[in-house]
Amino acid sequence: MATRALPLAAFMILGAGLTACGDGDAVDEQADNAVIEARPSVDPARVIEGVVHAPDGVDLAGARAFACLTPQETCLQDAQADVTVKDGVGRYRIIVPVAGDYHVMIWKDADGDEAAEPGDVQAFANNMEPVASGQMLSPMTAFLRQDGEMTTNLGGAPMGAAAELAESARTVRTLNLAGRWSQSSSGSELVWGPEIKIQPAISTSGFGTDLGGTFGPGSQTNTTIVYSYKPMQVSRRMTLTVQSDGRFHWVAEQERRQGNCRSVRQEKFGRIAEDGDRVTFVVADARQSCGGGRAEAMDAKPETFSLSRSGGALRLSGDKGVDWTFRPAA
Template sequence: MSTRTKLARRFALLSGLLMASAACFAGDPAPALGRLTISGTVAAADGAALDGGKVIACSAPYKACKTQVEAPLRRDGTGYAFTLTVPDTGPYQIVAWKDVDGNNDASPGDYLGMARDGAAVTAPAALPRIAVKRVEGTAATVAAAGTGSGGAVTGSWSQSSTTRELVLMPKIKFQPSLATGYGTNLGGTFGAGSATNTVIVNESTSVTVNRSMTLTIRPDGGFSWRITRSYPEGSCTKTVNQVKEGRATASGGSLTFAIERGTEQWSGCGKAGSGAIGPSRESYSYRAAGAALTISGSGGVNWAFHR
């Protein structure tokens, strides 16, 4: 295998996890010509040692990564610190990486993390601590969490829309009471002894929904999804706020969210409530290209996210 091919293969996995390009990792780092600095600290979520790790700054547009600057992690008391010297204000994407197996590939067992969940950083800057996590699973799973077949999905996304969607709505219905004799009499009067009962059931109903969402997918596949929806319910407007967290994987044009936990709060018509969201899975079709991410599915789902 040629050196060029090997470098390209290495970056194919890195690009999904670190949202950079082959140009960013295949070549030598660009020299640090400027005096602007980006500094901060790095820690492993499980307390692992990060000696030999490094921090990488990749300039926008990230797929081209025209400027790449690296700096080693250094011991700073009980933790690790870094200082990147960059040639201009950027913006940059900042990645912390400990290559545990030394194969120069982002692979299971390594530690990875992104400053500000992948958001752009402008120099000079003193960053909050970057939390790195151990990459779990197989190489295929790790790559899927970053790229899948539809493009890179890691990073922070936002969305807002006003569309028709299917929503569970309470409806009053009349159901026949059990009666002796032949058939069921649906006439009669309402109330005690009536041949019909009045019940409230939840049915999927197409309504106009105002929706806004923020979605952050980290390099290790972990995600945080904040959703706000408002829609008419009778003569009132109901507002629902949800937070979902778990693991995301992308494969074959399908983006799956394995929800591990979450919360929900709602209000409307002078009433309010809250509750927990239990474990579940949601799968959608998706396409990602640069700063655009489209998620689609049944029930009128066609969400256009942007960075």
């Protein structure tokens, strides 16, 4: 496919009217571990790369990756690269002209008219928020553009610069964590979730004391939603894939006996880091779906555990009663 400049107007149209939603497809682990061919030396601070999956039944062949130096409205400088597709997984590596913050997107112009129209395949990194160059981005799944309001996939979050990933790779080697690990358990766990509580209302006459459950203006009680950890029976199955370059992909499937959402799937992407005698999973991208529904973004927070080894298994233990044993996956 011949290289062509992306018109500024097209970039602005592509990025307009986005809402955050997505389907959170899992990474093709085998493809994600594929050997990358030797490339000419380039300043790592000028490289943005990542993985993109096509919607079901759609071919990514012919897609290109674009980066636009902020601000998006003026696109001070831009760069583009072909998306290479292997085993249904697209990979992009954009070499930008200068280090800086860029808006990144994938675009397959289905009819070749250089206009963003229904039928085109698109993906917007980091919900179209800028990302610093020099980053590896978390996997994202493209969507097929339809009439009406546009949507964007989850993913494309920055997972770390070259120096951070190099340190993560050293940690993985030191701790011998590379590989695919699995875990399963059933028991009581502390689960973070909402609860409606009745509490006294503050008024000119002082604190209310009647907690009988009358609400509204003038009532002595109010309701409030409080988030807290609660014990809950949970059956859990997890797969943790740690790559030799320091990145991880963690999938957890839970069956709960209580709450509005009984079947929960979570995916987390990020990099490994050492924290003294413990290991930290620096989560850059987290997603959750309920009952097989559409995945939604979760807060991405670092998670730190004590790590111990016994035979071929590894054990992660931490706060809130966490005590998980992972074994090499078949």
